[in-house]
Amino acid sequence: MAISVKGLRKMKETVTAKDVAKLAGVSQSSVSRVYFEGAKVSNKTREKVLTAAKELNYRPNEFARSLITNKTKIIGLVMKGVQNPFYPQVLKQFTIAFKQYGYSVLFIHTNNEEIQSEDVETLLNYNVAGVVITDAIMSLKVAEAFKQNKIPLVFFNRKLDNIDFYSVCCNNLNASRHIAEYLLSKGATNFVYISGNSNASTSLEREKGFSEILKHRNVAYRRYSSDYTYKGGYDTANKIIAEKNMPSAIFAANDIMAFGVMDALRENELKIPADLRIVGFDNIEMASWPTYQLTTWEQPIEKMVETTVDYLLNEIDVYTGLAKAVEIEGVLIERKST
Amino acid sequence: MAISVKGLRKMKETVTAKDVAKLAGVSQSSVSRVYFEGAKVSNKTREKVLTAAKELNYRPNEFARSLITNKTKIIGLVMKGVQNPFYPQVLKQFTIAFKQYGYSVLFIHTNNEEIQSEDVETLLNYNVAGVVITDAIMSLKVAEAFKQNKIPLVFFNRKLDNIDFYSVCCNNLNASRHIAEYLLSKGATNFVYISGNSNASTSLEREKGFSEILKHRNVAYRRYSSDYTYKGGYDTANKIIAEKNMPSAIFAANDIMAFGVMDALRENELKIPADLRIVGFDNIEMASWPTYQLTTWEQPIEKMVETTVDYLLNEIDVYTGLAKAVEIEGVLIERKST
DNA sequence: CTGAAAGCGCTTACAG
DNA sequence: CTGAAAGCGCTTACAG
Numbered sequence: 001m002a003i004s005v006k007g008l009r010k011m012k013e014t015v016t017a018k019d020v021a022k023l024a025g026v027s028q029s030s031v032s033r034v035y036f037e038g039a040k041v042s043n044k045t046r047e048k049v050l051t052a053a054k055e056l057n058y059r060p061n062e063f064a065r066s067l068i069t070n071k072t073k074i075i076g077l078v079m080k081g082v083q084n085p086f087y088p089q090v091l092k093q094f095t096i097a098f099k100q101y102g103y104s105v106l107f108i109h110t111n112n113e114e115i116q117s118e119d120v121e122t123l124l125n126y127n128v129a130g131v132v133i134t135d136a137i138m139s140l141k142v143a144e145a146f147k148q149n150k151i152p153l154v155f156f157n158r159k160l161d162n163i164d165f166y167s168v169c170c171n172n173l174n175a176s177r178h179i180a181e182y183l184l185s186k187g188a189t190n191f192v193y194i195s196g197n198s199n200a201s202t203s204l205e206r207e208k209g210f211s212e213i214l215k216h217r218n219v220a221y222r223r224y225s226s227d228y229t230y231k232g233g234y235d236t237a238n239k240i241i242a243e244k245n246m247p248s249a250i251f252a253a254n255d256i257m258a259f260g261v262m263d264a265l266r267e268n269e270l271k272i273p274a275d276l277r278i279v280g281f282d283n284i285e286m287a288s289w290p291t292y293q294l295t296t297w298e299q300p301i302e303k304m305v306e307t308t309v310d311y312l313l314n315e316i317d318v319y320t321g322l323a324k325a326v327e328i329e330g331v332l333i334e335r336k337s338t
Numbered sequence: 339m340a341i342s343v344k345g346l347r348k349m350k351e352t353v354t355a356k357d358v359a360k361l362a363g364v365s366q367s368s369v370s371r372v373y374f375e376g377a378k379v380s381n382k383t384r385e386k387v388l389t390a391a392k393e394l395n396y397r398p399n400e401f402a403r404s405l406i407t408n409k410t411k412i413i414g415l416v417m418k419g420v421q422n423p424f425y426p427q428v429l430k431q432f433t434i435a436f437k438q439y440g441y442s443v444l445f446i447h448t449n450n451e452e453i454q455s456e457d458v459e460t461l462l463n464y465n466v467a468g469v470v471i472t473d474a475i476m477s478l479k480v481a482e483a484f485k486q487n488k489i490p491l492v493f494f495n496r497k498l499d500n501i502d503f504y505s506v507c508c509n510n511l512n513a514s515r516h517i518a519e520y521l522l523s524k525g526a527t528n529f530v531y532i533s534g535n536s537n538a539s540t541s542l543e544r545e546k547g548f549s550e551i552l553k554h555r556n557v558a559y560r561r562y563s564s565d566y567t568y569k570g571g572y573d574t575a576n577k578i579i580a581e582k583n584m585p586s587a588i589f590a591a592n593d594i595m596a597f598g599v600m601d602a603l604r605e606n607e608l609k610i611p612a613d614l615r616i617v618g619f620d621n622i623e624m625a626s627w628p629t630y631q632l633t634t635w636e637q638p639i640e641k642m643v644e645t646t647v648d649y650l651l652n653e654i655d656v657y658t659g660l661a662k663a664v665e666i667e668g669v670l671i672e673r674k675s676t
Numbered sequence: 677c678t679g680a681a682a683g684c685g686c687t688t689a690c691a692g
Numbered sequence: 693c694t695g696a697a698a699g700c701g702c703t704t705a706c707a708g
Binding site: 077 | 400421425433437462463464465600601602
C-alpha cells in the first residue's frame, strides 16, 4: 500500500460536497444542507447545487454522514430457517416496508438457534438503527448489549420468557384453541400435536392452546416432538403409523411439517381427510397448492411486519426501550385437508 | 435538535479509540493499529490496549474506518424471486460464504425484473465492496455506474447479452441437451418445453439446448411460455391438457413450475411417469419430497457461490473489471417422475 | 514499534 | 439564508 489516502481518492475519483460547492459557487455547508433533510436552503441555492451535483454525479457519502449523526439507515435482520418459505416471505416484506422509510436491510444468517456473538458484533459494528430477530433466540448478555447501545430490537414470531423485549407474534394461544375447537366440531376424537423446535415460543404456545381445550374436553391427546422441518413432519408421521394407534386429527405446528405428515400418510395409503384430518400453521403459499390443500392458520404477516416497523421507527426516533409482547390475531383458512 | 454533536455522543456513551488510549496509556494510533489488520504493534502494547478496550467495551467504528479506507465490508445482494426456494438458498449460501471473509450482506429486493435506480442508489451510497445480482437484469446505464465506481459486480444465474460483465451460471446449454438425450433414451417421442420468464437467459439457454437436440432428431417438439412460478406451470399444464395433444415428456425450465405441472396432471388423472415424464431444473429440496420425486438438473450452487465469491474478493483487492461468462457443470438427478 | 498530526467527507452550532 | 470552522472516530504517512 504505497498509495496515500489522497492518491486512493483520486483513483476512485470520488466527488465530494467540496467539489460541488466549488462548481456551484456556494459553500460546502450549503451543499450539505441541500442533501440533509430538514435543513433550510433557498431555492436559488438548492438549484445551483443540484445542477452542479448532477454534472459531477455527486452522491453524499453515507459513512461520513453516519459518523456525525451517529445514526444509520440500516436495519439488521436475523434469520435462521430460510428452508421454511415463511421466512423468505417475511424477509421480503420487511425489506419492502423498510425501504419506504429509507432503511436498508443487513441480512444476518444464524446457523444456530441462538444468535452468535460474531453476528452481534457485526450488528453493533455497523451501528444498525434497529434489529429484527425472526426465528432465533438470544442470551441475556447479548440482549443487554443492544440495550446498552440503545439499539431497538424486536423479536418477530418469537417471544422470550426471561428477556424483557418487544415481540410481535401471531396470537398463537387463541389460534391453537380455535384449531382444537374446529377439529372437535369436525368430529375428531383422538388428537396429535406435532411440535416445532422445543425452545421456540411459537411451538410451546400452540401446544398449550391446543392441549388446553382437548384436556378440558377430556378427549384423547398426545404430543410428538419435532423440529419445524418437512423431514421432521414426515418422520414423525411414519413413527405414528408404526405405532398403530392412529389419531383422527393431527395439528402440526407449522405448514411445512404438515406437508411432511401428509406425504407420509399418503405413502401409507391413508386418506386425508377421510382417515385423518390435518391442520398446519402459517398459511404459506404452498398450503394452497392442489397437492396439499392444507387447512391452516394464516399468520397476519403484513400486520405483524407493519407493527414491527412502526415500533422500530418510533424507537429510532426516541429510544424508550419499551418492552411488550404484541399478539396479532390470525384467521383459519379452511381447505381440503379437514 | 438542541443537542450538540458532543452532547449526542455523550448520551450514547460511545467509547472511542481515544478513551481506550487514555486508559491504556498509549496513543490513539496504537489503539488503531491493534484493530487494523496488517498493522504492526508490539505484544505489550497490544495487550494494554485489549485490556483497556475490554474494560470500556470498545468497538471500532466501521463508518469512520470506511470513510478513510474508502472500502466497506458490505456486499450488496439483489434478489427478486424469494417465492422460488432456490433463491433463499442462494442468499443463505452467499451470506455464509461472505461471512468467512468478514463481509456482510445488504439485502436488496427488486420488485421489477430490472433493478430500479433507487436500489442502485442504495448500493452506491453505501459504497458496497461488491454486488451480486441474482434473478434480475440491469440497464446498460446502471451497469456503467458500477463500472465508473469500480464496484465489482456478478450476475448470478443470469447472463446479459448486451452488457460486458462477469456472470456465473450453471452450464444450461449442456444441461438441457443432456435432458433431451435422457428423455429420448426413455422412449419419449413428443416433447414440450415450458419456458421461464421470456427475458431470462437461463430460460432461453435451456430452451436452446433442449430444442436443438430434438429438432436434430426430428421429433415432435413445441414450447409454451411461462414465468418460473408454480402457478405458471400449473396453468400451462392445464392449457396443454385442454388442447388434447398430450406430449410424452415435459421439460419445465425450473422445479417449481414442474411441481405445478405435476399437480395439474394428477388432478386430471394422468400418471407420472407412465403417461408422461417430467423433468425440472434446480434440484431444490422439495424435488426430493415423496409427492414430487422430480427428476431434475442439480445446479451446483456451492461451486457457483464459491466462484462468485472468489471473483469478487479478487476484484475488491485489485479491480480489473474482468468480464467473463463462467458456466459450471451440473448433474442430472434421476427420480420417479421419469 | 510508537506518537503527533493531517485528513477522510460530511453535519452543525455559531455569527452575520 | 449562508459561510467559516470545529469535529465525528478513525487510518496513515512521517519522524523519531
